[in-house]
Amino acid sequence: MKYRTLGADPATRREVSVLALGAMLFGSLTDEKTSFAILDRFVEAGGTFVDTSDNYAFWVDGGQGGQSEELLGRWRRSRGIGDEIVIATKLGARPLAPGTGYTDNPEGLSAKVIRESAERSRERLGVERLDLLYAHIDDHTVPQRETVEGFAALVAEGTVGLLGVSNQAVWRVERARALAAAAGLPGYEVLQYQHSHLRPRFDVPSDLFPDGSLGHAGPELLGYLRAEPALTLVAYSPLLAGAYVRPDKPLPADYDHPGTPARLAVLREVAGETGATVNQVVLAWxxxxxxxxxPLAGASSVAQLEENLAAVHLELTADQRARLDSAH
Incomplete structure (x- = not known):
């Protein structure tokens, strides 16, 4: 395994594995025995970065979520896992009532919600401190200063380490970070957005965000990342839920454009040259x-996890990387 550091402050920064394991469906569509086996193998391979959310997986049973956090809590206790494993979670998108969702009835990002939801996540996970806590979606009904101060208060109390943000417009992220900096408060240091080798269209709604494609890491966000070297992008759905390799998994509608075939073709070329799978080339890229x-990649079996782990040590040549970058 290889590792990188998240965060700049020595008091909160953490070294994590360069590959993160998504636990979104653990405890719901992925049963406990399989989930535990995947987690055990990930740790055995040197993985130290696991991702979840307080609303996973509310859509499976029409509830409010929490199954993934609860399973991770049981796994931690059964294996004697301590703070050597960094578990990131999120708040803001948990439905307030069963049968509703994050688009019509989210918990939001008020100071009250931030405090109470973080406390419930700590209880489900069985931890005293959340290593990394994200604002899962935006909340335009609450002043950003209140949200910034709400997260910072938990860091000051020691119940949260690093702060992150997901699925928000870049200008909103920058405004929140500027408010935090001006007040001498900790701000967002980790950005979590969907990002893969294929490029989506931004003029059509995405599958996850029907009201706009804010979930994608587009050119503006990637430019922001280059301009702010202290930030890290955690790229969710890098393998597009199997759509690269499974005929029964069509590409999402926002990838239906003339540039997609060329990028798929070069992925397959490089996979043939390296003897790797297309999924491994995407992760290595x-x-x-x-x-x-x-990259934040989920797995529903140990075999899928093994494929992802092998990508960590796949070295692409400069020529292969240039071809992957320039295909359009």
Whole structure:
């Protein structure tokens, strides 16, 4: 395994594995025995970065979520896991009532919600401090200063370490970080957005965000990342839920454009040259680039995890990387 550091403050920064394990469906679609086996193998391979959320997986049973955090809590206790494993979670998008969702009835990002939701996440996970806590979605009904101060208060109390943000417009992220900096408060240091080798269209709604494609790491966000070297991008859905390799998993509608075939073709070419799978080439491309990117890949079996782990040590040549970058 290889590692990188998240955060700048010595008091909160953490060294994590360069590959993060997504636990979104653990405890729901992925049963406990399989989930534990995947987690055990990830740790055995040197993985130290696991990602979840307080609302996973509310859509599976029409509830409010929490299954993933609860499973991770049981796994931690059964294995004697301490703070050597960094578990990131999120708040803000948990439905307030069963049968609703994050688009119509989210918990939001008020100071009250931040405090109470973080406390419930700590209880479910069985930890005294959340290593990394994200604002999962935006909340335009609450002043940003209140949100910034709400997160910072938990850092000051020691119940949260690093702060992150997901699925928000870049200008909103920058405004929140500027408010924090002006007040001498900790701000967002980790950005979590969907990012893969294929490029989505930004003029059509995405599958996850029907009201706009804010979930994607587009050119503006990637430029922001280059301008702010202290930030790290955690790239979720790098393998597009299997759509690169599975005929039964069509590409999302926002990838239906003339540039997609050329980028798929070069992925297959490089996979043939390296003897790797297309999925491994996608992960290696993210891992070895100039931008600080941590791929966040889920797995529903140990075999899928093994494929992802092998990508950590896949070295692409400069020529292969240039071809992958320039295809359009």
């Amino acid at each position: 993210q891992l070895g680039g100039e931008a600080p990117i941590v």
